Amino acid sequence: MDVLPSLSRLKDKGIGAGKTREDHASTMNQLFAAYSTGKENKELMSILGEAALTPTDLLYAKFADEFEKRYVSQGYEENRSIEETLDLGWELLSILPKSGAEADQAGADREVSGPKGRRRKGG
Numbered sequence: 001m002d003v004l005p006s007l008s009r010l011k012d013k014g015i016g017a018g019k020t021r022e023d024h025a026s027t028m029n030q031l032f033a034a035y036s037t038g039k040e041n042k043e044l045m046s047i048l049g050e051a052a053l054t055p056t057d058l059l060y061a062k063f064a065d066e067f068e069k070r071y072v073s074q075g076y077e078e079n080r081s082i083e084e085t086l087d088l089g090w091e092l093l094s095i096l097p098k099s100g101a102e103a104d105q106a107g108a109d110r111e112v113s114g115p116k117g118r119r120r121k122g123g
Helices: 003-011 024-048 055-072 082-093 105-113
Strands: none
Touching: 024 055, 024 082, 055 082
């Protein structure tokens, strides 16, 4: 299944004032960009080998794997709220270096600290 088109279609349906948390759009944009980069890096790794990728490229590939496993593959028995889903998104983004997230200026504070002031890992 190709996740990117599904995420793109869903983003406009549930984001906006009074619908979700203020960091929803910024988080979603960063997840979308990081997953896209990670998928590209995984394709390169399958063609050129792991040794051809930089440490940052490998982190994006790891992010893509974790995103698919933990974020997208929510089981039928798991009833995750939007708050929990956004928090999980920030947890997954913490895999990447801080400068790697594709934050816009409005999301810059969240990009550095994440929700509820939690510091992101990486450097």
